[in-house]
Amino acid sequence: MRITGKVVGVSLLALTAGCSSLSWLNPFKDKDKNPPAKLVEIKSPVPSKVLWKHSVGKAGLYQFTPAVADGSVFVAANDGTIERLEAATGRSQWRIKAPGELTAGVGTNGKVVAVGGLKGAVYVYDGSGKLLWETQASSEVLASPAISDELVIVRSLDNKITAYDIKTGERKWFLQRTTPALTLRSASGMVVANGNVYVPQPAGRLIALALANGVPRFEVSVADPKGATELERVSDIGGAPVVFDKDVCTATWQGKVGCFDSATGVGRWAKETSTDVGVAVDQRFVFVADDKGNVNSYSRDAGASAWKNDSLGNRVLSTPVSYGRVVAVGDYQGYVHLLSREDGSMLGRVETDGSAIKSAPQVAGNSMIFQTQAGTVAAITVD
Structure with missing residues (x-):
């Protein structure tokens, strides 16, 4: 199979959990x-300035x-490190090591912290860093666990969604869907929002499951797969969906960006795009960084293009984040670019540590939190 230059970052096919997955390991094959x-x-x-940095x-x-909750920033690393930082200062409140290496995190509600480990291990801690329970997922876990008050x-990578009791680790329900080639x-x-958990699915679909029992509330197509080959038909959702007011918004690879009614799944609008990262949403706009490096803004109510x-x-580019008068996005060299929220003009730039920013940034009080692949956690603020 020939991978063309316009498919940014696709470098190999790996057989995982019974299906082939596209791995994002060499974004500059056609540099x-x-x-x-x-x-x-x-x-x-x-x-603008860096308020604090922490490794x-x-x-x-x-x-x-x-992850940001209860005035703290929770972070993790591949070597098993999990840490709770004070959001205002970056001061470490506690630092622990999981029993094994980690592959995903962090999920938290401030009281409970959950991460994914090698070969599908799941570790759950209380807010002070004490291990509550651990369990084994059916395959590798790459996405941060989602946490409600009770679950x-x-x-996991085989597209099995499993809910565990937050206190005991007892399995409460699960749902498994098939995956494309x-x-x-x-x-x-x-x-987690509105009594549901919103879960990205392969082939450009989004499903809302009731927290109480895992029953699907709705399932919608964000983008229908198109093309003659399996590679051309990949249209998976990138990043996590965002729930804002009555909307749930998301975007896909080789597909669309759009918003849906968060209660019914009825489509509000959709526009052609291609991205493997998530969207940012605020009161007026939806922002998405596409696979060509363009940052796009759409009106949240109707999807009209605001700027590019x-x-x-x-x-x-990473998932964007909306923060006051700016939209910020990280890149492969660890730069954080500050764009005007209103017209997209470039307003500033902040350096971190020179390594890629791949994870979604978060807002914590008066700062934005970025984590680089080299492990620097940086709190950035804009006056």
């Missing part, structure tokens, strides 16, 4: 044809997304 855009000097950048450990071949929900090997997370910034071409 001579599609070189990353050079960064230009920004005149009169907006005042938690390398991500390796995985992605670890920081820890895990999605090829899927993205990505950390597409889940989100194409100055970061082929820089392998």
